[in-house]
Amino acid sequence: MKTGRFWAWLVFALGTAYFFIPLIATFEFSLRMRRGEYSFDAYRVVLGDARFQETFAYSVTVAVFTIILGVLLVVPTAYWIRLRMPQLRPIVEFITLLPLVIPAIVIVFGYIRMYGSNSPLPFLGSARGTDALLVIGYATLALPYMYRAVDTGLRTIDVRTLTEAAQILGAGWITIIARVILPNVLIAVLSGAFLTFAIVIGEFTLASLLNRPAFGPYLQNIGANRAYEPAALAVIAFAITWGCMSVIQVLARFAPKSANRPN
Amino acid sequence: MADPFLSIQNVKKSFGNVAVVKDFNLDVGAGEFVSFLGPSGCGKTTMLRIVAGFEEPSAGKVMIGGKDVTGLKPNQRNIGMVFQAYALFPNLTVAQNIGFGLKVAGMPKAEAQARVAEMLNIIKLPDFGDRYPYQLSGGQQQRIALARALAPKPKLLLLDEPLSALDAKVRISLREEIRSIQKKLGITTIFVTHDQEEALSMSDRIVVMNEGRADQTGTPFEIYNRPSTKFVANFVGTLNVLEGTISDAASGTVKINAEEIGLKGKLNGSKSGDTLSFALRPEAIALGRKAGNDSSLTGQIADVHFLGSVIRVRVGIGPNMVSLDTFNSPNSPPPAVGEKTEISFSSGDVLVLH
Numbered sequence: 152m153k154t155g156r157f158w159a160w161l162v163f164a165l166g167t168a169y170f171f172i173p174l175i176a177t178f179e180f181s182l183r184m185r186r187g188e189y190s191f192d193a194y195r196v197v198l199g200d201a202r203f204q205e206t207f208a209y210s211v212t213v214a215v216f217t218i219i220l221g222v223l224l225v226v227p228t229a230y231w232i233r234l235r236m237p238q239l240r241p242i243v244e245f246i247t248l249l250p251l252v253i254p255a256i257v258i259v260f261g262y263i264r265m266y267g268s269n270s271p272l273p274f275l276g277s278a279r280g281t282d283a284l285l286v287i288g289y290a291t292l293a294l295p296y297m298y299r300a301v302d303t304g305l306r307t308i309d310v311r312t313l314t315e316a317a318q319i320l321g322a323g324w325i326t327i328i329a330r331v332i333l334p335n336v337l338i339a340v341l342s343g344a345f346l347t348f349a350i351v352i353g354e355f356t357l358a359s360l361l362n363r364p365a366f367g368p369y370l371q372n373i374g375a376n377r378a379y380e381p382a383a384l385a386v387i388a389f390a391i392t393w394g395c396m397s398v399i400q401v402l403a404r405f406a407p408k409s410a411n412r413p414n
Numbered sequence: 415m416a417d418p419f420l421s422i423q424n425v426k427k428s429f430g431n432v433a434v435v436k437d438f439n440l441d442v443g444a445g446e447f448v449s450f451l452g453p454s455g456c457g458k459t460t461m462l463r464i465v466a467g468f469e470e471p472s473a474g475k476v477m478i479g480g481k482d483v484t485g486l487k488p489n490q491r492n493i494g495m496v497f498q499a500y501a502l503f504p505n506l507t508v509a510q511n512i513g514f515g516l517k518v519a520g521m522p523k524a525e526a527q528a529r530v531a532e533m534l535n536i537i538k539l540p541d542f543g544d545r546y547p548y549q550l551s552g553g554q555q556q557r558i559a560l561a562r563a564l565a566p567k568p569k570l571l572l573l574d575e576p577l578s579a580l581d582a583k584v585r586i587s588l589r590e591e592i593r594s595i596q597k598k599l600g601i602t603t604i605f606v607t608h609d610q611e612e613a614l615s616m617s618d619r620i621v622v623m624n625e626g627r628a629d630q631t632g633t634p635f636e637i638y639n640r641p642s643t644k645f646v647a648n649f650v651g652t653l654n655v656l657e658g659t660i661s662d663a664a665s666g667t668v669k670i671n672a673e674e675i676g677l678k679g680k681l682n683g684s685k686s687g688d689t690l691s692f693a694l695r696p697e698a699i700a701l702g703r704k705a706g707n708d709s710s711l712t713g714q715i716a717d718v719h720f721l722g723s724v725i726r727v728r729v730g731i732g733p734n735m736v737s738l739d740t741f742n743s744p745n746s747p748p749p750a751v752g753e754k755t756e757i758s759f760s761s762g763d764v765l766v767l768h
Contacts, residue, residue, distance in 0.1 A: 309499055315468055316501035316559075318488040320515035320566065330514075334505040 174389065181382035193383035202369055203384075210358075210366035213282065214351035217289040218344040221297045224290065226340060229301045230332055233310045247298040250291050255356040258288055262361070281361050288357045293350050297343035304339020305332075341402050345395035353388055418477075419444040419602050420465070420570060425474035427460055427626075434460045436626040438474070442619075445600040447593065449613040452623035453649065458606045461623070462572055465604060467491050478570055491570075494563030494601075498575040500555040502547040508558050509534070509543035515566035533561035536595060553584035560592065564599065571596070573605040577612060589616055610650050614638060622646045644691060644767040653693045655767065656734040660688045668692070671732030675709040676761055691767040698763035699738040701727060701749065707758035711736075715753045729757055 184192040197203055232240050250258075262284055266274035274280035290297075310332070317327045333340065358365035370388065374381035418441035427435040435457045442448050450458035463469040465476055467488035475484040483491050494515075502511050509530050516526040534540045537557040547555055556576055563571060573592070577585045593616045596603050607613050613620050614634040621631045624645045630637060641647035648655070658670035663686045666677045677692070684690060700707060713731035725748045729736045736757060742748075749755060 308504065309501065312497050312499050312501040313503065315466075315488070316495070316497060316503070316562075317514070318468075319466060319491075319493055319495045320562070321489045321492075321518040322514075323489060326518060331503055331505075335503070 174386075177382045178386050181379055181386055184379040193379040194387070197373075197380050197383045197387065206364050206366045206369035207352075209364050210352050213286055213289065213363075213365065214348045216286045217293060217351050218347050220286055220290045221293055221343065221347055222340055225294070225297045225301050225343070226333060226336070227328060229298060229305055230310065230328065233302070233305050234314060244298070244302075247294045250293075251295050255288070255292060255354070256360070258291060259357050259360040262288065275361070281363060285357055285361055285363055285365075288361075289347070289351050289354065292354065292357070293343075293347035296346040296350070300339045300343030300346065301336060304336030304342075307339075308332075308335045338399075338402050342399045345399050349392045349395050352391060417480075418442055419446075419479060420604070421477040422461070422465065423475050423477065425461070425464060425471045425476065427457070427464060427469060428472050434626055435464070435471070438626070438628055440621060440628065440631065442602060442604070444602055447596055447603045447605065447616060447618045449605045449607055449617040449620045450623055451607055451610060451613040451620050451650070453608055456623040457626040458608075458623045459574060462574055462604060462606045465570070466493055466495055466572055492566070492568050493570045493572060494566065494568035495572040495574065496556065496559045496563050496576045498578050500547070500552070500559050500579075502555055502559055502562070504547055506546075507543065508539070508545050508547070508550070511547070511558060512543075512562045512565050514562060519566055529565055533565050536564075536598075537561045537591075551584075552580050553588055556580065556588060557591070560595065564595070564601070569602070571601045571603040573603065575606055575608070577607070577609070585612075592616070614650070622649060624649075641693075641765060641767075647693045647765055647767055652696050652737065653765075654696065654699070654734075654736045654738075655691055655693045656731070656736070657689060657691050660684055660686050660690055662686055663688075670711060670734065673711050675711070675764075677764055677766065681766065693765040693767055694736070694759055694763060695765075696726075696738045699736060699757050699759045701729075701738060701740050702756055702758065704758050707760050709761045709764075710756050710758040712754065712756050715749050715751050715755055718748050718751055720748060729755060731757075 181193045182189040182191065184190060184196075228243070232243055263275065264270075266272050266280075266284060268276035274284045313331055313335070314327055317331045322330070353367055353370070354365070355367035355371055359368045359371070370381070370384055373384055420440075420442040422438055422440045425435055425438045426433065438457075438461055440448070450461060452458045460469060464471050467483070467486060467490075471484065475482055477483065478491065478493075502508075503514065506514065509527075512530045512533050513526050516529055521529070530543065531540070534543055537560060539554060539557060539561075542550070542554065542558070547558070550558065556579075559576070576592070577589055580588060589612055605613070605616060614637070617634055619631060619633055620637045621628045622637060622645070623629065624643075630642045630646045632640070637646065637650055641650060644655070647653050656670060658668040658675075660681060661667045661669040661674060663681055663684055666679060666681055667674050668677050668681075668690055681690070703710065711731050713729040713736065715727060716730045716735065717726075717728040719726040720742070723742055724739045725742050726737060726739050727749060729738065738757065
């Protein structure tokens with residue numbers, strides 16, 4: 152028993168070290184900008200950089216639109232699949248997994264061919280069009296996470312009976328989705344939303360090849376040309392991601408509870 | 415029925431090649447409480463879902479209040495429904511759940527609040543408005559579900575095995591409460607159950623369903639005492655089915671294990687020599703001779719089960735096994751297994767099964 156506990160703690164310590172040593176090392180390195188002493192100079196430089204603010208604001212905006220598009224696309228789809236076409240679930244799951252298999256670079260070259268300025272749908276002919284395409288591309292990249300999060304949320308409620316209960320009380324489809332289904336899977340939707348946010352903030356390939364002023368290419372650019380700032384940026388990016396995860400955990404406490412799942 | 419409130423006419427429903435409901439017909443009067451009773455898979459829930467509008471019939475039509483609603487969506491039928499799994503909205507409070515249908519219908523807020531309070535009083539949970547479903551017991555949740563279904567004043571109430579998920583004690587008290595609320599509001603109600611006791615105790619009429627058909631429709635008294643098919647006789651209540659041969663159709667004499675009993679007037683159209691199935695309820699059989707019983711058979715005690723106030727005795731009569739109950743008396747010991755005995759009954763209590 153005691154030996155078992157020792158090994159468990161050893162594995163836990165090794166795992167913790169594996170995750171935290173690089174992070175601590177990066178953080179420590181980011182503090183060394185001033186010769187001979189620790190300082191937050193690298194953070195000051197990064198946060199004061201106008202390009203940081205512009206690219207971060209751009210990526211946050213794109214992330215918000217991506218989340219809206221993802222929710223509008225995934226919630227009704229996952230709901231309908233569970234309610235009316237459960238036989239299609241394996242196919243839809245396979246489709247949502249494709250972005251994990253097909254590299255983003257394939258998507259972006261497909262876009263360039265399909266939506267170039269000479270094509271019938273010249274999205275790439277204007278900055279707004281390219282932004283729209285970027286949002287669509289990110290929604291595709293985030294699909295595996297968003298779909299799974301929403302589908303898992305739907306699994307915790309009796310979708311069919313709740314839908315029928317609302318229907319028989321006179322509700323139409325929009326009321327059912329907005330007032331019954333969405334509030335009961337809101338935490339799952341928010342989980343998907345924050346995962347989407349984390350993906351969009353750091354994404355490089357799509358933004359770079361579509362030549363948009365996003366945070367990912369900025370990170371890469373700083374990393375290639377500076378010493379201490381990239382470390383500071385990596386810590387900031389990590390903090391954002393971790394912040395998102397913490398928000399998911401906090402929100403999960405407010406999830407609607409069912410009689411079968413009181414805690 | 416001259417002017418039925420709910421009329422189900424020649425309804426059929428198939429899923430692929432499987433016919434689940436086969437030519438179902440029923441007229442229900444206004445304010446009537448009708449139960450669909452049958453085993454799992456008999457089509458009772460499918461029939462209820464067709465009335466609700468969740469399933470479209472393959473053929474036939476459903477009329478409510480003289481209007482054909484077959485093609486209407488569930489949210490256009492003005493029907494209330496209570497589900498087996500309660501189906502309360504977990505994100506809404508009790509008051510919001512009850513007021514859901516009122517809000518959807520666009521009822522002014524003050525009026526809706528008054529109606530919610532009225533419903534909470536009817537189900538005797540006036541202080542539960544601010545609670546969430548997960549804070550309630552199963553019985554309380556089902557009462558809230560009933561209040562939610564009744565709040566918009568539906569024309570018809572459908573109850574889909576609402577008591578199945580509850581424990582025995584709550585089930586009994588809630589069924590009495592449902593029936594009393596239904597009578598008070600005078601709402602036409604269809605109740606689906608596989609529990610014969612529920613159906614017998616609550617209903618004005620029972621439709622016993624078997625393999626997608628209504629085997630028999632009648633009052634609980636008729637269904638229990640005069641089952642018209644072998645299935646109904648077997649499904650409703652405990653029944654002893656015996657087989658005999660008609661020895662003389664004219665005089666109504668039936669031979670069972672070399673003994674004869676008289677069933678005059680019950681053999682309609684059967685011929686001498688035919689094999690006949692007939693049934694006896696356990697409470698119609700006495701162990702030994704009893705005054706007023708005009709028929710008797712001889713057998714051997716096969717089993718004796720002491721159940722406290724009652725002793726259940728199984729008597730073998732040739733290949734037939736008959737179960738009967740006798741009251742426990744401290745002064746007379748239960749019969750011994752293997753003992754020869756006589757059972758007696760009134761020929762008037764014999765149910766001939768066709």
